[in-house]
Amino acid sequence: MKTTVATVSLLTLLAVACKPSEAPPEAAADVAIAQQLAAAALTEAAAQEAAELVRSLSLVAGPRLAGSAGDARAVAWAEAKLRELGFENVRAEPVTVPHWERGAESGEILTPYPQPLHLTALGGSVATPPGGLVAEVLRVASLDELLALPADAARGRIVFVDRVMERKRDGSGYGPVVAARGRGASEAAKRGAVGFVMRSAATGNHRFPHTGAMRYEEGVPKIPAAALAVPDADLLADAIALGKPVSMRLTLETRWLPDAMSANVIGEIRGRERPDEIVLLGAHLDSWDLGTGALDDGAGVAIVISAARQVAALPQRPRRTIRVVLFANEEFGLSGGREYARVHADELDRHVLATEADFGDGKVWRFESKVAPEALAKMDRLATLLAPLGITVGSDPAGGGADLGPLAVGRVPLVDLSQDGTTYFDYHHTADDTFDKIDPASLAQNVAAYAITAWFAAEDPEGFGRAPGE
Numbered sequence: 001m002k003t004t005v006a007t008v009s010l011l012t013l014l015a016v017a018c019k020p021s022e023a024p025p026e027a028a029a030d031v032a033i034a035q036q037l038a039a040a041a042l043t044e045a046a047a048q049e050a051a052e053l054v055r056s057l058s059l060v061a062g063p064r065l066a067g068s069a070g071d072a073r074a075v076a077w078a079e080a081k082l083r084e085l086g087f088e089n090v091r092a093e094p095v096t097v098p099h100w101e102r103g104a105e106s107g108e109i110l111t112p113y114p115q116p117l118h119l120t121a122l123g124g125s126v127a128t129p130p131g132g133l134v135a136e137v138l139r140v141a142s143l144d145e146l147l148a149l150p151a152d153a154a155r156g157r158i159v160f161v162d163r164v165m166e167r168k169r170d171g172s173g174y175g176p177v178v179a180a181r182g183r184g185a186s187e188a189a190k191r192g193a194v195g196f197v198m199r200s201a202a203t204g205n206h207r208f209p210h211t212g213a214m215r216y217e218e219g220v221p222k223i224p225a226a227a228l229a230v231p232d233a234d235l236l237a238d239a240i241a242l243g244k245p246v247s248m249r250l251t252l253e254t255r256w257l258p259d260a261m262s263a264n265v266i267g268e269i270r271g272r273e274r275p276d277e278i279v280l281l282g283a284h285l286d287s288w289d290l291g292t293g294a295l296d297d298g299a300g301v302a303i304v305i306s307a308a309r310q311v312a313a314l315p316q317r318p319r320r321t322i323r324v325v326l327f328a329n330e331e332f333g334l335s336g337g338r339e340y341a342r343v344h345a346d347e348l349d350r351h352v353l354a355t356e357a358d359f360g361d362g363k364v365w366r367f368e369s370k371v372a373p374e375a376l377a378k379m380d381r382l383a384t385l386l387a388p389l390g391i392t393v394g395s396d397p398a399g400g401g402a403d404l405g406p407l408a409v410g411r412v413p414l415v416d417l418s419q420d421g422t423t424y425f426d427y428h429h430t431a432d433d434t435f436d437k438i439d440p441a442s443l444a445q446n447v448a449a450y451a452i453t454a455w456f457a458a459e460d461p462e463g464f465g466r467a468p469g470e
């Protein structure tokens with residue numbers, strides 16, 4: 001991996017873009033500090049330090065699905081790392097999580113032309129009978145096509161939802177395909193199916209299938225559910241296109257265990273004037289079980305820890321507290337996000353701003369916010385401070401990230417620093433999400449953007465009001 005961090009040219013760019021001499025005095029000061037934060041985050045040494053956090057988490061905890069031994073190691077890693085890096089009030093707040101385990105899994109086309117298929121169980125799937133499930137495959141082009149099938153149309157079949165995910169910078173190709181992952185199995189079962197497979201909700205053309213959460217509808221038979229790697233979905237579709245019956249075997253050994261304990265791991269940079277007011281930087285500590293969770297969400301963990309450290313390194317502490325929250329079990333039910341909002345309900349009104357990093361290591365390219373209308377001008381100011389990093393302003397209200405959804409009850413102001421996700425879904429939730437995919441320079445640009453945002457929010461005299469309700 002190569003790192004070229006253009007600190008000098010960035011400083012020039014910052015100086016030109018911000019024109020501090022034309023801004024009011026307090027604004028000139030914020031430009032200088034934003035420049036300082038960016039310069040510090042973008043040094044090669046800082047970029048490598050952030051990347052080393054990802055390497056360490058990927059190595060020490062490794063695959064860390066909720067409830068697993070890796071998940072427990074991740075909690076211990078995070079507590080120790082935050083202490084070692086000088087965070088205050090470091091603690092692990094307990095969170096109950098579901099515990100599901102993958103076992104051996106395989107698939108094969110049996111007729112007309114036998115060959116193996118690369119597939120993986122969707123998270124939460126029941127097992128197949130021992131020896132596997134053999135059935136004829138019924139292909140539908142989309143979840144909508146499955147929904148349009150009459151009752152019984154899939155009797156005794158394995159339903160195959162074959163919708164291709166579109167590659168998009170903002171990741172918006174994911175939503176339309178991932179709906180089938182969540183409810184496809186139950187919809188297929190309602191129509192008589194005995195098994196469910198889908199084309200991976202992924203853009204990579206390697207043979208690593210993409211897993212992710214699925215759920216069963218109450219009162220509907222639970223059928224085994226798996227995702228085919230993209231080239232294997234092509235194979236199966238090609239076989240079906242010949243017009244002869246295609247049968248396959250699906251073998252999944254999965255099991256459900258009793259709920260387990262995990263934790264939201266928290267560390268703070270305490271504020272100098274208003275320590276009870278909080279700027280929350282979030283990421284999630286858990287990962288899917290196939291890869292080592294370097295991009296999802298080791299990168300986010302490194303970004304928020306490193307950003308808080310950059311602010312802590314300024315000569316003056318921020319006015320408010322910067323709280324890093326590494327959420328438990330984002331992937332398999334948002335247990336950590338929900339528990340945080342519940343446990344911290346009485347201080348949500350003192351959460352001045354929250355943002356989450358959970359989209360790999362792609363550079364931040366867009367800024368969006370959701371704050372009180374009277375605070376929008378401040379967000380414009382923050383956007384000017386971010387602009388030299390190549391970040392433009394989007395037109396939608398910020399969503400805040402999955403773990404921050406439960407904070408909506410407290411109408412906590414949110415910021416989105418949208419990352420470039422063009423290649424994210426080549427690796428996301430696959431065995432190929434490993435540390436070698438991390439680009440330290442790109443990670444450093446994220447750290448700079450999060451550091452500026454955290455500092456700006458922690459320092460602002462009045463805050464940003466409450467976000468508009470839904």
Ligand SMILES: [Zn+2]
Pocket residue numbers: 284296297330358359
């Ligand atoms: Zn994630």
